[in-house]
Amino acid sequence: MSAVAAKPATGAAMNPTAMGIGVILVLILLGICWFVSPTVGLMALIGVIIGGVLIGFGVHFVPVGGAPAAMGQAPGIATGVAMLAAGGGLAGLFGGAWAAAAGQTPIVVIITGGVGGGLMMAITCMMVNFVYVFGMGIPAASGKVAKDPITGDSQAEYKSQGTEGHGLPFVSFVGGVTGGIFAGAGGTLIYLELLNLYEGALPTLMQLKPEQVLPIAISMAGIFAVGMFLVNAVLTAYNITGTIEGPHDPKFKRWPRAIVASAVASALCGLVAILIVLPLPFT
Amino acid sequence: MEQIVFGIGITALTGALATVAGAAEDTESNIGSQGDPNSQVQLAPQMGFLHRIFNKAVAGEPPAYGLWCCLGAGLAWAFMAMQLNAVLAIVLGSVLAVFVQGVYATTAYVGRTASLSKFGQPVYVDILKSMTTVTMAHAFIAIFATVALCQLINGALGHPFPLPLLALVWGIALGAAGSATGNPYYGKERQYQNQKFGAGVPISASGNIVRYAEAGERNSIDNGWFTAKIGGSASGICFGLIVFLELWRTKVGAGWGSIAIGVLLILIFTVVDRYIEIWARKNYGPYTEAKEASS
Numbered sequence A: 001m002s003a004v005a006a007k008p009a010t011g012a013a014m015n016p017t018a019m020g021i022g023v024i025l026v027l028i029l030l031g032i033c034w035f036v037s038p039t040v041g042l043m044a045l046i047g048v049i050i051g052g053v054l055i056g057f058g059v060h061f062v063p064v065g066g067a068p069a070a071m072g073q074a075p076g077i078a079t080g081v082a083m084l085a086a087g088g089g090l091a092g093l094f095g096g097a098w099a100a101a102a103g104q105t106p107i108v109v110i111i112t113g114g115v116g117g118g119l120m121m122a123i124t125c126m127m128v129n130f131v132y133v134f135g136m137g138i139p140a141a142s143g144k145v146a147k148d149p150i151t152g153d154s155q156a157e158y159k160s161q162g163t164e165g166h167g168l169p170f171v172s173f174v175g176g177v178t179g180g181i182f183a184g185a186g187g188t189l190i191y192l193e194l195l196n197l198y199e200g201a202l203p204t205l206m207q208l209k210p211e212q213v214l215p216i217a218i219s220m221a222g223i224f225a226v227g228m229f230l231v232n233a234v235l236t237a238y239n240i241t242g243t244i245e246g247p248h249d250p251k252f253k254r255w256p257r258a259i260v261a262s263a264v265a266s267a268l269c270g271l272v273a274i275l276i277v278l279p280l281p282f283t
Numbered sequence B: 001m002e003q004i005v006f007g008i009g010i011t012a013l014t015g016a017l018a019t020v021a022g023a024a025e026d027t028e029s030n031i032g033s034q035g036d037p038n039s040q041v042q043l044a045p046q047m048g049f050l051h052r053i054f055n056k057a058v059a060g061e062p063p064a065y066g067l068w069c070c071l072g073a074g075l076a077w078a079f080m081a082m083q084l085n086a087v088l089a090i091v092l093g094s095v096l097a098v099f100v101q102g103v104y105a106t107t108a109y110v111g112r113t114a115s116l117s118k119f120g121q122p123v124y125v126d127i128l129k130s131m132t133t134v135t136m137a138h139a140f141i142a143i144f145a146t147v148a149l150c151q152l153i154n155g156a157l158g159h160p161f162p163l164p165l166l167a168l169v170w171g172i173a174l175g176a177a178g179s180a181t182g183n184p185y186y187g188k189e190r191q192y193q194n195q196k197f198g199a200g201v202p203i204s205a206s207g208n209i210v211r212y213a214e215a216g217e218r219n220s221i222d223n224g225w226f227t228a229k230i231g232g233s234a235s236g237i238c239f240g241l242i243v244f245l246e247l248w249r250t251k252v253g254a255g256w257g258s259i260a261i262g263v264l265l266i267l268i269f270t271v272v273d274r275y276i277e278i279w280a281r282k283n284y285g286p287y288t289e290a291k292e293a294s295s
Helices: A016-036 A040-059 A066-070 A081-101 A106-135 A170-206 A210-240 A250-275 B002-032 B038-047 B061-081 B086-114 B125-156 B163-190 B220-252 B256-284 B290-294
Strands: none
Touching (some): A016 A040, A066 B163, A081 B061, A081 B220, A106 B220, A106 B256, B002 B125, B061 B086, B061 B125, B125 B163, B125 B220, B220 B256
8 A cells, every 4th residue: 555545544543453463472472481480580571561561651641742842832841752751760760779779678669769750750840841931931831632631721822823832731740740650660660670580590690699799780680671661661652653742642542552562572671681691491 | 867967968969960960961952952952953954044053963862961971980980990089080981971972963963964965054164163162061061960970879879870870870861851941942942032932933933043143143152152041050950959859868768758758849849830830821821812712
C-alpha cells in the first residue's frame, strides 16, 4: 500500500496481533530465564519487567511540549519526552540507591526512589510555570480540554491567539509529579533487583569476598538501571509521538501499547543483564 | 550531631555548585542554540530568513551533558587514582571534557548549517571562531561544577555510586532541568522579541526570528547575554533546588523520615505552583471573552 492510499491512523488504536506477539515474547524470555536460573534469576527478571513497565507507564503522565512549547505555542515542558523522564527518574534512582546502601527495606528504597523522581518533577514543573508567568507574562492554558479536570478552571479564553495553549495547567503539573514518582520507583526497582542478584553471584564468579565485589555490583546494577531506564523512556516517546499534555491528553489512552513494548524490551535487556553473571546450565 | 551538621554543610555547598551549573548550562545551550528553540534557528533559512545564530543542536541537552559530565568525572577519577590532588584532577578532567564539547559544537555547527546551503544560508567562519570558545567556557563552568558536586556527594556524603555514574545521572538531570526551565525564555522572549509580550508565538510566525541587533546583525553572544538574566538564573535555581532538597531530605531524615519530608516538599511545591497559576489568571486576565472563546 502506498503512503497516499494508507488510511490515517487514529493513534490510539490497538493492534491485538502485535500485543499478542509481545506477550508471547515476554513468556518466551521468562521461560529462558527459568531454564537458566529458576529461582534467583527468574525473580530478578520479573522485578526488572515490573520496573520497566512502571517507567513506561509513568512517562505517559509527564507533560512534554517539545519545540512548540519553547515558543509558547503548545502547553507542556519544552524538552523531549525521554530526556525529561530520564532526568526525573534518574534523580529518583539516585535517592533509592542511597537508601539501599543505608540498609533500608526494599519497600522503603523503592518509595524513596519514587518520591525523589516526584520531587525533581515538582520543582521543574513549578519553575516552568514561574518562567512562563513572571518571565514571559503568559498564563497557563491547555489546548486539549475546555476545563482543567482537577481544578475546573476554564482554559480556552486563556489561550493566546494562534497557539494551542502554553505553560502547565494544574492537571499537567500533577501529571508530571505522578510520572516522576512512577519512573523513579521503576528505575529503583530495576536497580535493586540487579544489585541483589550481582551481590549474590559475583563473589563465586570472581572468586572474591562479598565486600570486595560490592563496588562492582553497585556500578553494574546502576549502569544497567540507567540503560534500561533510557530504553523504556525512548520506547514510550515513540508511542507518544512527540508531545503530550498529561493524563487528560487523548494520547494518554495509548498506554497499553507501551506497557507491552516496555515489558518485552525490559525482559530482553534484563535477561542479558542476568546472563552475564549466571553460568549457563549446558556449559 | 556533628556528622549531621557536616552533612548539611556539604549539602549546602553542593546546592550552590548546582545553582552555578544550572545557570551556566542554560546560558551555554542558549549561546549554542542547542535546546528546542533551535528548531526555529534551523527553520528560519528555509523560510527565507538568513541569520548569524550559532546552531549546534545534534543531541538534546540532557544526553549531551550526561556525556560531558560523565567524561569529565571519569577522567577526574582516573587522575585521582594516579594520586593527583582532587581539585586539580576535576579541573583537568573538565578541561578534557570541554575539548570534546568543542569538537561537538564545531562539527554540529558546520554540519547543520551546510545542510541549509540549498536555502542560501552561509557557514560563517567568524561565528564559528568566536562562538565556539564562548560555549566552551560556559560548558567548562557547568561541567566543573557538576563533577565537583558529584565528588562531594561521593567522597564527603558517601553515596555508593562511583563518580562517573553519579556524573552521568546528575548530568542528565542538569540538562533536563536547564532545558525545561530555560528553553521557553530563549525561544519565546529572545528569538521572537518582535512578537507581543505576554502571549505565545502564533504558529503562523514560525521561522521569522529576530535577526538584527541594536547595531548590525544579532549573534548568539547577544542571546546568551539576554537569557542569562532570567532564563539562566531560573535554570540555576531549579537545578540547585533539585540537588539541595534531594540531598537535604536524605541527610535530615532516614528511611520513612526522608520519604515524609519528600512528600511534604512535593505538596509545598504543588501549592506554590497553584498559587502562581491563579496569580497569572487574576492579574493578566483572559485573552478573549469566555463566551467567544468557547463558541
